[in-house]
Amino acid sequence: MSEAQLHFQYEDLEHQSDTALDGMWLFLAQEVLFFGALFFAWMLNRHFHPLGYHRAAQQTDLLIGSINTVLLITSSAVYAAGVGFIRLDDRRRLVQCCVITALLGLAFLGFKGLEWHEDLAKHMNPGRYFGLSGADAGGAQLFWVFYWVATVLHGVHMAVGIGLVAWLLHRVCKGAYSAAWHTPVEVVGLYWSFVDVVWLVLYPLIYLVGRAG
Amino acid sequence: MSHALGFATSGIKAAGIRNAEPDNYLTHETSLASWLLTTDHKRIAILYAISITFFFFMGGAAAALMRINLLTPDGAIVAPETYNRLFTWHGVVMVWFFLVPSIPVTLGNFIVPLMLGARDLAFPKINLMSWYLFMIGGTLTTAALFWGGLDTGWTFYTPLSSTYAKGHVVLAAFGIIMAGFSSIATGLNFIISIHRLRAPGMTFYRMPIFLWSIYSASVIYVLATPVLAMLLILLSFETFFRVGIFDPALGGDPLLFQHLFWFYSHPAVYIMILPGMGVVSEIIPAFSRKQLFGYKFVAWCSVSIAVIGFFVWTHHMFVAGVSVFSAIVFSLTSFAVAVPSAIKVFNWIGTMHKGYIHFDAPMIYALGFIALFTIGGLTGLWLATLAADVHLHDTYFVIAHFHFIMVGGMVSAYFAGLHYWWPKITGRMYPEMWGRLAALIIFFGFMLTFAPQFMLGYYGMPRRYATYPPEFQVLNVLSSAGAGVLAVGYLLPLGYLVWSLFRGARAPDNPWGATGLEWQTRSPPPVENFATTPVVTKGPYAYPTPAAVAARTT
Amino acid sequence: MRRIVRGAALVWLALAALMAVELGGSLARLGPGFSGLLLLPAAIMVLLVGLCFMRVRESGGLARFFALAAIFWLTVLLGLGSIDPLTRHDYSVDVTQYP
Numbered sequence: 001m002s003e004a005q006l007h008f009q010y011e012d013l014e015h016q017s018d019t020a021l022d023g024m025w026l027f028l029a030q031e032v033l034f035f036g037a038l039f040f041a042w043m044l045n046r047h048f049h050p051l052g053y054h055r056a057a058q059q060t061d062l063l064i065g066s067i068n069t070v071l072l073i074t075s076s077a078v079y080a081a082g083v084g085f086i087r088l089d090d091r092r093r094l095v096q097c098c099v100i101t102a103l104l105g106l107a108f109l110g111f112k113g114l115e116w117h118e119d120l121a122k123h124m125n126p127g128r129y130f131g132l133s134g135a136d137a138g139g140a141q142l143f144w145v146f147y148w149v150a151t152v153l154h155g156v157h158m159a160v161g162i163g164l165v166a167w168l169l170h171r172v173c174k175g176a177y178s179a180a181w182h183t184p185v186e187v188v189g190l191y192w193s194f195v196d197v198v199w200l201v202l203y204p205l206i207y208l209v210g211r212a213g
Numbered sequence: 214m215s216h217a218l219g220f221a222t223s224g225i226k227a228a229g230i231r232n233a234e235p236d237n238y239l240t241h242e243t244s245l246a247s248w249l250l251t252t253d254h255k256r257i258a259i260l261y262a263i264s265i266t267f268f269f270f271m272g273g274a275a276a277a278l279m280r281i282n283l284l285t286p287d288g289a290i291v292a293p294e295t296y297n298r299l300f301t302w303h304g305v306v307m308v309w310f311f312l313v314p315s316i317p318v319t320l321g322n323f324i325v326p327l328m329l330g331a332r333d334l335a336f337p338k339i340n341l342m343s344w345y346l347f348m349i350g351g352t353l354t355t356a357a358l359f360w361g362g363l364d365t366g367w368t369f370y371t372p373l374s375s376t377y378a379k380g381h382v383v384l385a386a387f388g389i390i391m392a393g394f395s396s397i398a399t400g401l402n403f404i405i406s407i408h409r410l411r412a413p414g415m416t417f418y419r420m421p422i423f424l425w426s427i428y429s430a431s432v433i434y435v436l437a438t439p440v441l442a443m444l445l446i447l448l449s450f451e452t453f454f455r456v457g458i459f460d461p462a463l464g465g466d467p468l469l470f471q472h473l474f475w476f477y478s479h480p481a482v483y484i485m486i487l488p489g490m491g492v493v494s495e496i497i498p499a500f501s502r503k504q505l506f507g508y509k510f511v512a513w514c515s516v517s518i519a520v521i522g523f524f525v526w527t528h529h530m531f532v533a534g535v536s537v538f539s540a541i542v543f544s545l546t547s548f549a550v551a552v553p554s555a556i557k558v559f560n561w562i563g564t565m566h567k568g569y570i571h572f573d574a575p576m577i578y579a580l581g582f583i584a585l586f587t588i589g590g591l592t593g594l595w596l597a598t599l600a601a602d603v604h605l606h607d608t609y610f611v612i613a614h615f616h617f618i619m620v621g622g623m624v625s626a627y628f629a630g631l632h633y634w635w636p637k638i639t640g641r642m643y644p645e646m647w648g649r650l651a652a653l654i655i656f657f658g659f660m661l662t663f664a665p666q667f668m669l670g671y672y673g674m675p676r677r678y679a680t681y682p683p684e685f686q687v688l689n690v691l692s693s694a695g696a697g698v699l700a701v702g703y704l705l706p707l708g709y710l711v712w713s714l715f716r717g718a719r720a721p722d723n724p725w726g727a728t729g730l731e732w733q734t735r736s737p738p739p740v741e742n743f744a745t746t747p748v749v750t751k752g753p754y755a756y757p758t759p760a761a762v763a764a765r766t767t
Numbered sequence: 768m769r770r771i772v773r774g775a776a777l778v779w780l781a782l783a784a785l786m787a788v789e790l791g792g793s794l795a796r797l798g799p800g801f802s803g804l805l806l807l808p809a810a811i812m813v814l815l816v817g818l819c820f821m822r823v824r825e826s827g828g829l830a831r832f833f834a835l836a837a838i839f840w841l842t843v844l845l846g847l848g849s850i851d852p853l854t855r856h857d858y859s860v861d862v863t864q865y866p
Contacts, residue, residue: 034439138464
């Protein structure tokens with residue numbers, strides 16, 4: 001059973017804990033601008049190529065996209081419950097929540113891989129061999145560039161998140177966390193929910209807005 | 214020497230040693246591993262200082278070759294393709310591997326925890342990781358520059374960089390992304406440390422301006438750099454997969470590239486100048502023996518520059534094809550961003566007024582900063598004026614403008630801070646006469662190099678050209694001669710500072726009689742910075758008040 | 768324990784409902800003018816996750832300050848950045864042949 005280590009530059013554990021959470025929030029602020037640049041590119045291109053976007057969005061798989069959204073929302077809810085449990089010193093339920101969260105994350109990536117396979121089969125890879133042609137193909141290509149960059153980067157962030165949850169599981173099972181000290185659980189929770197937030201923005205941008213137009 | 218701030222005395226100081234060298238951060242452990250695996254902010258600052266010095270001279274070598282080439286109208290030593298690689302090399306290295314990190318990673322890393330009264334930064338391991346990211350990035354980009362070099366200019370405009378460039382654009386871009394992640398980590402560390410690790414009694418308004426400036430620069434590090442990272446990822450995607458995100462021939466928009474590029478790169482120049490202003494705000498009060506004039510104004514102007522600096526980026530694109538409406542909006546915001554800088558200049562002058570001015574080397578550099586930065590900043594307003602910019606864009610006027618600020622301003626401030634805190638960092642005094650001489654040589658060499666370039670730009674000589682019409686030769690020769698003087702000026706400190714490490718006089722704890730928590734500990738500081746946590750009871754520049762100064766008889 | 772599960776489930780239900788709204792809105796093919804409105808339920812979902820799962824209200828003032836700063840700067844990028852594309856004419860051509 002290991003107690004939390006107080007690092008030398010902090011006065012007490014609460015000081016250290018608050019600082020760690022602040023650090024993660026600031027890191028997430030930076031991530032907002034990272035994906036924000038991509039949103040700006042989406043906006044500018046949609047403004048100039050609305051028809052191309054409409055055409056391209058028809059090729060996205062709404063079913064998989066919607067399933068993935070539900071999976072992520074659920075994982076965020078489960079993990080948040082897990083944080084609530086460890087605050088009450090319930091390590092067992094935290095473990096259960098972490099396992100479910102990680103499994104939901106893996107399911108998300110699984111469906112995503114399936115979807116990518118499908119997209120490549122339809123030749124939705126921008127470039128010389130793009131699957132659509134004709135009047136709005138250029139705009140459609142720009143949509144699909146956004147799609148690939150956004151989903152791959154989001155997928156990478158998801159993978160990192162799953163890795164963090166797995167690391168947490170390892171630590172919880174060794175008894176590292178309790179009601180008195182569980183800051184890493186909260187910090188990872190912030191990151192996980194943020195990855196969910198990014199997807200909540202990507203979902204309409206990819207699957208819904210183009211379809212509606 | 215009176216202690217201006219309340220301070221719980223260090224037991225080590227009370228032991229009163231001057232001959233027996235007390236243990237300090239340099240002598241504590243000396244193995245290579247203890248340096249390469251250190252998490253001590255002071256050692257990381259030294260690692261960074263060595264790295265950026267290397268990059269500074271590498272970028273400077275490229276500049277030297279460029280200026281030699283421009284001695285004759287037909288290009289004296291290199292062909293135009295090579296010249297393109299030289300100015301790209303100069304820009305990329307100087308911007309991302311010298312100027313953007315510069316003061317924050319060296320003086321900032323060393324001094325910020327000391328000024329806060331803290332034992333280290335908030336996240337020491339992330340600090341070390343940031344240095345390794347920086348070195349990896351530097352290695353990758355340097356490799357790209359050497360393997361045939363890049364000819365795109367440091368601005369990587371598309372479609373040149375994605376479709377027509379010769380060289381390793383993606384490799385260089387990846388190196389810059391690594392350096393970008395390094396700077397995000399540094400900025401995050403500073404912001405959190407300033408919020409969470411201030412000594413008891415140190416309210417925000419008792420912080421030295423250097424901390425306000427580092428904080429403001431860190432905001433830009435954290436919020437602007439990710440946009441550049443995403444842009445370089447998109448550029449790599451376009452280059453690899455031959456798609457037209459930014460290439461108009463393939464359906465893309467080159468202005469999209471420029472918007473995202475300048476959204477980062479304009480605030481980036483404020484990353485470069487704000488810490489310099491912070492250093493100057495420490496030196497002017499110290500060497501005028503007077504309180505900083507208008508402390509709160511200077512503090513909030515630092516923040517304003519960082520914030521308003523995000524609203525002006527399209528002024529780099531006035532002739533690129535943006536709408537006139539957009540150009541007008543950004544011209545107005547560009548005028549607005551000049552105001553806080555001007556307020557600071559007036560406050561520095563107000564600080565010096567009726568002070569006791571000591572012309573030590575740091576002060577000469579700081580005074581040079583004020584003069585050169587003011588000239589550079591004012592010429593920025595001409596460029597912000599739409600009609601004038603149509604004529605001046607992409608000419609040597611722009612080059613002179615930003616070099617006055619970045620070299621005349623920023624590099625002078627870096628040298629000012631280096632000399633000011635050298636006794637604290639190394640425990641040695643540099644030779645004062647050589648310091649003053651180098652400062653003067655740098656000032657005059659700089660003026661000789663860049664003042665003619667304002668004229669050249671006004672007369673219409675474009676930038677990034679290896680050759681020029683013969684009527685511009687006189688001004689070009691003057692500029693190149695100045696570059697030679699400047700080179701001497703920059704090599705001198707390299708010489709005498711290294712010399713001082715071995716033969717310099719041992720420095721006392723507070724050689725300048727300055728205020729600030731960093732001067733309340735030993736030179737060089739012990740590993741843990743302070744034996745006991747200092748307590749702050751007064752404001753940061755508790756030099757004699759103006760009333761006491763007025764009552765003075767000289 | 769029951770309270771925690773109930774709290775999370777309630778937020779989940781709200782999120783699912785909002786997702787249904789935006790999905791329905793998209794499938795209803797309201798037309799290009801209204802497609803921007805689809806981002807409204809998404810924004811509310813983001814707010815819910817931030818407030819409830821990320822507990823931004825509970826966190827200290829500094830965390831809230833960082834969250835607000837992120838939104839502010841995103842607005843600057845998207846807002847100020849839109850001025851140019853919204854006020855100029857685009858002359859790009861669709862790709863027809865690869866070089």
